[in-house]
Amino acid sequence: MTKSLYAIGGGQMVEAIIRAALKNQAISADTTKVVDISPERVRYLKDTYHVTADTEFQTEALVNADIILLGVRPQDKWAELARQIGASGQKKPLISIIAGVTIKQLQDALEAADYPIVRIIPNTLTDTGFGVTGAALNATANQEDADEFLKSFGKVDYIPEEQIDIYTGYAVCGPNYIYNFYLALTNAGVLGGLSRAQANQIALENLQGAAKMLEITGKHPYELLDINNSAGGVGITAQHELDASDFAAGVQNAVLAAIKRTTELGKGE
Ligand SMILES: NC(=O)C1=CN([C@@H]2O[C@H](COP(=O)(O)OP(=O)(O)OC[C@H]3O[C@@H](n4cnc5c(N)ncnc54)[C@H](O)[C@@H]3O)[C@@H](O)[C@H]2O)C=CC1
Numbered sequence: 001m002t003k004s005l006y007a008i009g010g011g012q013m014v015e016a017i018i019r020a021a022l023k024n025q026a027i028s029a030d031t032t033k034v035v036d037i038s039p040e041r042v043r044y045l046k047d048t049y050h051v052t053a054d055t056e057f058q059t060e061a062l063v064n065a066d067i068i069l070l071g072v073r074p075q076d077k078w079a080e081l082a083r084q085i086g087a088s089g090q091k092k093p094l095i096s097i098i099a100g101v102t103i104k105q106l107q108d109a110l111e112a113a114d115y116p117i118v119r120i121i122p123n124t125l126t127d128t129g130f131g132v133t134g135a136a137l138n139a140t141a142n143q144e145d146a147d148e149f150l151k152s153f154g155k156v157d158y159i160p161e162e163q164i165d166i167y168t169g170y171a172v173c174g175p176n177y178i179y180n181f182y183l184a185l186t187n188a189g190v191l192g193g194l195s196r197a198q199a200n201q202i203a204l205e206n207l208q209g210a211a212k213m214l215e216i217t218g219k220h221p222y223e224l225l226d227i228n229n230s231a232g233g234v235g236i237t238a239q240h241e242l243d244a245s246d247f248a249a250g251v252q253n254a255v256l257a258a259i260k261r262t263t264e265l266g267k268g269e
């Protein structure tokens with residue numbers, strides 16, 4: 001069943017959510033309202049998705065909402081917005097996508113006891129059918145109230161809140177690591193003498209094929225590397241260079257830095 005959605009903050013992530021939720025009919029344009037302080041953004045969202053959009057947050061409009069989506073940044077005035085939501089007297093489930101901001105912080109800002117809160121961390125792969133959203137609920141929230149909406153823009157892992165920041169740095173920033181790997185790899189193909197088009201096409205085949213091999217064989221990557229490397233040959237020579245580089249540590253340090261930054265953002269640092 002479609003839900004009426006009231007989204008506060010209509011930036012990149014909320015747009016990606018709305019686009020997928022509309023396509024998968026978890027929401028409909030005529031019962032979706034978005035508030036964004038940017039008039040350009042409001043115009044764009046109206047023109048592109050035919051939703052209602054406005055620059056003014058009106059708590060009265062919450063009466064008609066099944067779900068409230070809080071989609072501003074941790075650096076924005078989320079606490080003031082939450083206070084107004086709490087003061088509205090409505091207790092519509094609040095889904096927050098704000099990186100680093102905890103259920104406790106939201107609960108305090110709402111100033112309303114037993115307010116249902118679903119803290120999620122989605123990613124921008126919403127159009128692909130891939131990508132995992134981490135979701136943590138407080139004691140008052142019902143999974144059923146949010147589940148269909150959440151599944152309309154990604155797979156959902158219901159997890160303890162302690163893991164949300166890890167999901168943010170690892171799962172949600174995940175596409176960034178892949179885009180960077182793709183960029184490095186395709187540049188190597190061009191460096192080796194292939195055209196950009198050849199290098200791109202081959203890297204996409206290998207990325208998707210290697211992911212499929214991991215999925216269908218269930219093998220550890222060490223086993224798959226063994227299959228791809230003949231003794232004293234080409235593959236093991238490339239492997240030696242990778243092992244001698246900071247490739248693995250670079251990726252791991254990036255993920256750990258992203259997790260740390262998530263926690264800092266929640267603390268307002
Ligand atoms: N972009 C991503 O991949 C992901 C983002 N998030 C979270 O989503 C949130 C938004 O991130 P983005 O979409 O990337 O940022 P963004 O900057 O594109 O969107 C934020 C939007 O909020 C609007 N805004 C700011 N203050 C407002 C207010 N008081 N009332 C109404 N609108 C207001 C801005 O005009 C802007 O359009 C952040 O909290 C971020 O942590 C979570 C997961 C992934």
Ligand SMILES: O=C(O)[C@@H]1CCC=N1
Binds near residue numbers: 099168172173
């Ligand atoms: O860069 C950000 O802050 C957001 C949250 C995680 C991914 N994108």
